[in-house]
Amino acid sequence: MARDTLTQEHIVSTAIELLDEEGLEGLNMRSLGKRLDSAATAVYWHVKNKDNLVLLAADHVWHEIELPDPEALGWREAATRLAGGLHAMLGRHPWLVPAFGTYLFYGPGKARYDDLCLATYESAGFTAAEADRAAATVFTFVLGSALSAASEASLTRRLGRDGDDAKARFEETMTKAAEVARRFPRLRARLDAPEANAYAAAPEGSFEFGLQMLLGGLEAELAGRPAR
Known part of the structure; x- marks a missing residue:
């Protein structure tokens, strides 16, 4: 998936799926990029780093309540x-x-x-x-x-x-x-x-x-x- 077709929302929702399955220790940009069929560098274009991604994912699931x-x-x-x-x-x-x-x-x-x-x-x-x-x-x-x-x-x-x-x-x-x-x-x-x-x-x-x-x-x- 090219950088310009990725969205932060799609990245965050995919990260949540990975976190649910693999936990914090299983989340890294390479694994996430593989799930997104995209290079890790393209993911970094939309989120600063892993810590920022965890914050975005956490706030996303808070909306479920x-x-x-x-x-x-x-x-x-x-x-x-x-x-x-x-x-x-x-x-x-x-x-x-x-x-x-x-x-x-x-x-x-x-x-x-x-x-x-x-x-x-x-x-x-x-x-x-x-x-x-x-x-x-x-x-x-x-x-x-x-x-x-x-x-x-x-x-x-x-x-x-x-x-x-x-x-x-x-x-x-x-x-x-x-x-x-x-x-x-x-x-x-x-x-x-x-x-x-x-x-x-x-x-x-x-x-x-x-x-x-x-x-x-x-x-x-x-x-x-x-x-x-």
Whole structure:
């Protein structure tokens, strides 16, 4: 594909596909150019470098999150949907989770999301400073909740690149972890229960449970304030 027929939008969407499949470590201009049937130099004409491309890709996927109306739904339902939408997006694009350790993300997609989060908590009755803290707390919870799936995806890719049977190696490691855990009574009881998950796996519904506990605490803080 010639330089003048490439577009930044096409480059970014193709980069997202590559990131979803190969993670941050699998993204480079040569691999991207091959997918685009174009020379890497032509890609550089539209994006400055890999770091710039990651920022553009991240902001693009932020637009996937549907923005609810807190006035129509109420602040808690809107906050639930905002957090759930972010969590689902991070699940679709697990490379974004570890990228927070090395990139400072910004752009209109993230900004529109952040702005509505603040508006949602302000509509609940929090001051601007309190809304900042509430939004940051919920965001940190969502990011932490997405970490396990992102780590598993990264580990599976790494094992696969090493030429190993990634699934078998992963299951072998989890088996060893469970053997250690069984030395401790509460962990042993949970692992031996009929409905047990794999060791270190979050029980089903953990994200939803944690989010509602967190939002419930924020709601209780508001309810405990003296009437103005």
